[in-house]
Amino acid sequence: MSPIKLYYSPLSTPSRAILMAIRNMNIDVEVITLDILKGEHRQGEFPKINPRMIVPTLVDDDFVLCESKAILMYLPQKMGMCKGRNLYPKCPKMRALVHQRLLFDSCDFYPTINEIIGMSFGEEAILTVRHKAKLLKALGTMETTFLEGHEFFVGNNPTIADFAFCSSVAMLRELGFNFDEFPNINKWFESMETLKGFNELKAGAQQMGKIVTSKLKNSFSDL
Structure with missing residues (x-):
């Protein structure tokens, strides 16, 4: 059996979440780094592997999977218990909470971060009050509803949801967002x-953060 291949970019927030999850599972993985700024995800064999030409993309023998949350759910089911921790709880209720957290990151938190990143490469690279308000609302839910009284996003042990949030939060930190009012x-x-x-994960976030903040015409502290 061939090792799992991960097509990855350190500049991609979802890619970084997957690689951190892999590092916390004993998985034999071949990491293939694509320079997305140079368009390597649109060149060579990769468009044949994934016609959507997005990273991360996981290749497990003849099985190809993209979308980071789907990859996060697939990996622990394939690998089972890792380091004595169940990163993807078997209890239906706990697993449903993991799914809820992943969907929250995908729908309520990360999209604003991704919008800012994409916007920075355009002419109107300006942070707005709307960006900050949406982030504050999402962070408020994370602070009180998800983390109040818990060490991690689902209970007191890390799950795959934590890797998704970790990548998003790390990216937002590198964009200069102030987290002083979010002790949890x-x-x-x-x-x-x-x-x-x-x-x-942090190194990739720092690299992308420098690129984005150099292009933005203002900062969160201006809002």
Whole structure:
């Protein structure tokens, strides 16, 4: 059996979540890095592997999977228990909470971050009050509803949801957002810093953060 292949970019927030999850599972994986700024995801063999030409993309023998949340759900089911921790709870109620958190990141939190990143490459690279308000609303839910009384986003042990949020939060930090009013998120983030793969995730976020902030015409502190 061939090792799993991960087509990845350190500049991609969803890619970084997948790589950190992989680092916390004992998975034999071949990481294939694509420079998305140079358009490598649109060249060579990759468009044949994934016609959507997006990263991350996972290849497990003849099985190809994209969309980071789907990959996050697939990996622990394939690998089972990792390091004595169940990153994807078997209990239907707990698993449903993991799904809820993943959907929240996909629908309520990360889209604004992604919008800012995309916007920075255009002519109107300006942060707005609307951006900040949407982020504050999402962070408020994360702070109180999800993390109040819990060490992680679902209970007191990390799950795949934490890797998704970790990548999004790390990116937002590098965009200069102030987290002083979110002590639960800060405490959780400190716990994530101790896990495998965090330094890789942070390095990618820092790299992308420098690119984006250099293009933005203002900062969150201006709002």
